[in-house]
Amino acid sequence: MLDAGLKAQLTTYLQNLRQPITLVASLDDSKGSVDMRALLDDVASTSDKVSVRFDGDDARKPSFAIERAANDAEVRFAGLPLGHEFTSLVLALLHVGGHPPRIDAEVIERIKALDGDYQFETYFSQSCQNCPDVVQALNTMSALNPRIRHVAIDGALFKAEVEARQVMAVPTILLNGQAFGQGRMEIEQILAKLDTGAADRMAEKIRAKDAFEVLVVGGGPAGAAAAIYAARKGIRTGVAAERFGGQVLDTMDIENFISVPHTEGPKLASALEQHVKDYEVDVMNLQKAVGLVPAKTPGGLHEIKLENGANLKARTLILSTGARWRNVNVPGEAEYKNKGVAYCPHCDGPLFKGKRVAVIGGGNSGVEAAIDLAGIVAHVTLIEFDSQLRADAVLQRKLASLPNVTIIKSAMTTEIHGDGSKVNGLTYKDRTSDTAHRVDLEGVFVQIGLVPNTEWLKDSGVALSPRGEIEVDYRGETSIPGVFAAGDATVTPYKQIIIAMGEGAKASLSAFDYLIRLPASEAAEAA
Template sequence: MLDPALLAQIGTHLQRLRTPVELVAGLDDGAASRRTWELLGELAAASPLVSAVRADPEPGRRVPSFLVTRPGEDTGVRFAGLPLGHELGSLVLAILHVGGHPPKEEDDVLTRARALSGPLHFETYFSVTCQSCPDVVQALNTLAALHPDVTHTAIEGSSFAAEIEERGVLSVPSVFLDGEPFGQGRMGLSEILALLDGPAGEDDVADLTGRAPYDVLVVGGGPAGVTAAMYAARKGIRTGLLAERLGGQVLDTAGIENFPSVPRTEGTQLGAALERHVREHDVDVVATHRATAVRPPAVTGDPIAVELSNGATLASRTVVIATGARWRTLGVPGEEEYRNRGVTFCPHCDGPLFRGKRVAVVGGGNSGVEAAIDLAGLAAHVTLLEWDDALRADEVLQRSLRGLPTVEVVTGVATEEVLGDGRRVTGLRYARRDDGSVREVPVDGVFVQIGLLPATEWLAGVVGRNERGEVLVDHRGRTDVVGVFAAGDCTVAPYKQIVTSAGDGATAALSAFDHLIRSA
């Protein structure tokens, strides 16, 4: 089932196991069970400490499914369906963590995880094409491996279509706790713990606020932010990196084929590489925290203050803003109400949940046309809506689109409302821009693909921005506030690309260092 080279790589990882691990499978005679047993057999053959055990399915248990455990124990880490694609890494990590290899989490996070009150029974629905799902699956698997009263079942949604229909799962990752909805979207272990027992509390705020001022504090963990932090650290100055999630928007990107020296990679892989690289430098990484304000000093020579959502404040002599961008929304009635209940922004993640259904894609640029092409292989019908009078995507994409019989392209229209029955999306209302006529199209899902907005609202009234909210910078990455620099997709940079963002980050960090030298 797995490529021999990939199996060899997995075998190398499994050399880190400290104790034996059993993969206990509940299977039937179906094709899915046979494939599951084949996968488990290959994993068992990759390490002498891994064994695959076949058992009769338990009453009420999903089939196929399997438990990742230690012999004679029940760790509570379970997969239902085949965890291939992006989730194969989650399975390998689960085996490692159950087998004694320590998870890569901060000590205070692990302490909080072990201190939770149980029992807690989690279920996560994922798709193998989802790039956000592994973060959630791996976090909850880690929690279940650490805590004897926590269980987690990671469920491949398309293998249990009736179940996700009954539960109304229209977006992945979707997490249930004790049978009730718990959360949706990308979450790490820190965010999950915050939902379970509240924020880390006063001790965490005091620890952050009490940290010595930085020479350079970078806000943002994408290519621009990580590059800026590394360049600053290499100058031997005190450097901090504040990021809600390391990797940034890259983590939501599918295939990447235009990064120099890397013929092809996935966004999740590049994001993980960025995190590994920055942690190799002398950078104080403050992860899973969000900046809410930047305050220039009232007295010349005092540090700049960056306020966090948990009430803490970090101080620094200079600040590099690299907060990137987020999906642009339609801003029409019903969009927010039915978000994750039919309204979604990720065709790669949620497309498999709409197999055989009717969907709409809003947006005729490259992202929208690519989404329509991808969905055409899954959905019964795709309606592509574009505000302009013609599609704006590259011609090569438009040629691919024209040959798809299940795709209808409608141009020159404005989306007016997302329709629903109170539980999920049932349709979309749009108006023709030429004559104002209104039409309703029945759909089960709406994929919004109309571009990005800079994540800069927290800078309003402090740092100069244009009408789109992009931070105004000069060729050195300087803003109109002394000591504050900016880089990447949150700025007026004309091209929003990974490679240009990395270059902007380097420029901003070097400019910050130059500023420090000249103002010493």
């Protein structure tokens, strides 16, 4: 099951085990069980602290538990933790085996202090880049607190269960049998939902912070670059981010980041966060900005209002809040989100295996999604508003070669239909004949571009374009002195990771230049 290279790496990792662990498998006669037996035998062969048994009686087969001898920790996988989830397996082995997780000591103590019995279930797919964060977070919590249990379930393998529970997006998280969350969640987010006083405590800590010289709002590539460049100047730098990594976290393959032939969004986001933390930057994650109050005088303090009621002050700001997937905004979209309406073909595509789906959008993202889905689903209908596709020619040729794809151009989606619990169709209007047509299907993937995250700035005095993008000059400065902006939230064309990083660095250098040119009296007053 594991090649020689992976086994060698695993042998090295498992030298960090501090306590013996046992893998207890529940198997049947399926091919999945045969593969699981081979996987677990390979894992056990890499460390004398790992043993394996095949006498488990769990109802889900194939599945296996990772147990500690003291019986005070258990993590379970229903299905093979391969693909993106192989790292989750390695970390689960280490953490159940006593190797400390790489999270803040304060977070560890909060997890251990949780009072209650929590049985988590997470549905994942091996191709989902968002799922590992959730699986790893809950596995870590299970290893730290004996009253927390977690099972990660491969939705593609347990299709009957997925259908019965109407799971149509991954990751989907259940707590004690009830819906808990969907989509990417970090360990702090999960903990905040369980520890209801956490938000108030965090708000109190933020209120007590001194003013920053540079405050970056947003933690994507632009924000990370801005923070690093500011910190390297030796000035007091903070980052307030709704989720560190931003839109990059939802990107599967990155092949145009110069000098790096291939990487994946979550890996790049993790590297960005680690690079920022190598400097003296105060990173405040999971903090959503809801308002900006500009300084009354040049060199004064700008104020950022946060959703939790706290506020942050800084002499200069760098706004890098990025963008999010654009909604098609038709009846049925909101009602059936995660019930057949999806935005990530890599994550949710395996749940539609053998079914009919539509992709709305004929740009690169839409055509790439249709190509990927065509290898999984029964049929793909691609719907494009324009009279021609806008994707690169090479992608269009690939799409046209696929036998299970229908391309409909000059079509305006008007409604997404469902039976009350899941999607069952879509209606579009032919823009040339003005006639309506219905397509029967089980899933709709929306891929029509991005919208800037700037609604919170509309009453701030920061000038926005008609599309809601922040207007900046060649230095990255906005209409307000001392407030700069960078990345996908701005009017800068070509929304690319490498461009966002460059713009973030430029905005940071401009902010530093602004600070050092302030008259001494204004700088002293601002401080």
